[in-house]
Amino acid sequence: MNPGVTGGVTVAVVGMGAVGTALAGALAAAGHDVVACGRRPLSSIEVVGAGGTATYPVRWAAEPADVGPVALTILATKIHDTGGAAGWLAALTSTGGDVLVAQNGVDQAERVGPLIGGAGGSHRGAGSVGVGSVGVVVPALVYVNAERVAPGVVRTRRSDCDLVVPGTDEAAPVADLLAGAGLVVERSADFATAAWRKMLTNVSANPITALTGRRVEVLAEQQVAELAMRVLTEAVAVANAEGARLTDADARDVLTWLQTLAPGSTTSMLQDRDAGRPLEHDGLTGTVVRLGDRHGIDVGANRTLLSLLSAVSPAAGSASR
Numbered sequence: 050m051n052p053g054v055t056g057g058v059t060v061a062v063v064g065m066g067a068v069g070t071a072l073a074g075a076l077a078a079a080g081h082d083v084v085a086c087g088r089r090p091l092s093s094i095e096v097v098g099a100g101g102t103a104t105y106p107v108r109w110a111a112e113p114a115d116v117g118p119v120a121l122t123i124l125a126t127k128i129h130d131t132g133g134a135a136g137w138l139a140a141l142t143s144t145g146g147d148v149l150v151a152q153n154g155v156d157q158a159e160r161v162g163p164l165i166g167g168a169g170g171s172h173r174g175a176g177s178v179g180v181g182s183v184g185v186v187v188p189a190l191v192y193v194n195a196e197r198v199a200p201g202v203v204r205t206r207r208s209d210c211d212l213v214v215p216g217t218d219e220a221a222p223v224a225d226l227l228a229g230a231g232l233v234v235e236r237s238a239d240f241a242t243a244a245w246r247k248m249l250t251n252v253s254a255n256p257i258t259a260l261t262g263r264r265v266e267v268l269a270e271q272q273v274a275e276l277a278m279r280v281l282t283e284a285v286a287v288a289n290a291e292g293a294r295l296t297d298a299d300a301r302d303v304l305t306w307l308q309t310l311a312p313g314s315t316t317s318m319l320q321d322r323d324a325g326r327p328l329e330h331d332g333l334t335g336t337v338v339r340l341g342d343r344h345g346i347d348v349g350a351n352r353t354l355l356s357l358l359s360a361v362s363p364a365a366g367s368a369s370r
């Protein structure tokens with residue numbers, strides 16, 4: 050994407066679920082040509098927010114040949130569906146354009162870099178992966194709270210920030226495009242720490258809501274909050290062993306932040322459990338447990354959650370869609 054381009058570009062979205070649809074709505078509202086890449090035909094999307102419902106046109110593409118050149122591809126599938134989207138990513142980036150990885154986890158750029166068309170996958174700048182002369186893979190920490198209520202229809206509950214991206218020169222054009230579409234985009238000088246801070250929200254709220262079948266309000270209950278703190282302090286130790294700079298005060302802040310989300314806020318994992326889809330536990334809690342074991346850190350609370358999540362999650366590919 051050319052630096053400074055902020056209007057009227059083509060953006061392909063692979064993964065038109067909760068987050069993909071919310072981001073597509075913002076980009077379409079700003080006048081961009083949004084292409085929904087996926088399995089379900091869509092000609093418009095609806096975003097339901099505090100101010101009402103807005104409808105935006107999108108183009109649907111059944112296959113990459115239907116899309117044409119794109120300035121930006123947004124990947125918003127679950128982590129475990131990344132491989133399934135590899136064909137889209139390779140084709141959409143084969144003629145240029147950047148990629149925004151709008152997924153949870155801590156290794157978005159490393160996960161997606163090797164899948165990009167003509168990729169060398171060499172690192173270029175903190176947190177972004179340069180794709181030869183083609184483009185840049187920009188990891189995004191998603192703070193949009195989005196709930197898929199029907200195909201092409203998403204309910205959003207705003208928090209004070211939508212996305213965090215690396216504060217690098219390489220990521221700046223993508224950050225500018227998103228901010229130009231009205232999204233609140235924070236540019237982080239220490240993306241590794243920011244990614245682990247976001248991971249803290251996901252290894253606590255997502256398993257606990259999915260396992261209890263309750264929305265984020267459950268985290269305000271004392272015994273649940275104590276469990277969440279054990280999960281969080283273990284994850285902080287793992288994060289710091291991986292190079293992040295977090296403290297137990299950060300763990301408490303994350304829990305307080307989750308406890309004060311807009312009433313009715315859900316989590317992506319609870320939505321998957323309710324819909325009978327595979328859970329994203331391996332990329333979240335599984336990552337903490339694997340890294341904890343590697344560093345010799347006690348991750349007992351996370352390991353217990355991982356066992357329970359594995360027991361309730363259908364295998365990828367067997368979801369009711």
Ligand SMILES: NC(=O)c1ccc[n+]([C@@H]2O[C@H](COP(=O)([O-])OP(=O)(O)OC[C@H]3O[C@@H](n4cnc5c(N)ncnc54)[C@H](OP(=O)(O)O)[C@@H]3O)[C@@H](O)[C@H]2O)c1
Nearest residue numbers: 064065066067068125126130133134152153191194195317
């Ligand atoms: N929801 C939130 O509020 C939220 C907040 C922060 C972060 N996140 C993270 O953002 C990422 C996306 O989450 P989400 O909640 O938006 O998930 P989601 O609602 O399950 O949406 C994922 C979408 O990806 C599509 N998909 C899967 N494989 C595909 C493929 N091979 N080609 C094309 N499309 C494919 C799915 O299609 P089908 O419709 O056919 O299943 C679905 O529409 C996850 O990493 C999640 O943890 C979510």
Ligand SMILES: CC(C)(CO)[C@@H](O)C(=O)[O-]
Nearest residue numbers: 192250251254315316317
């Ligand atoms: C936990 C969460 C609500 C925090 O933004 C979100 O990341 C999610 O649903 O995965």
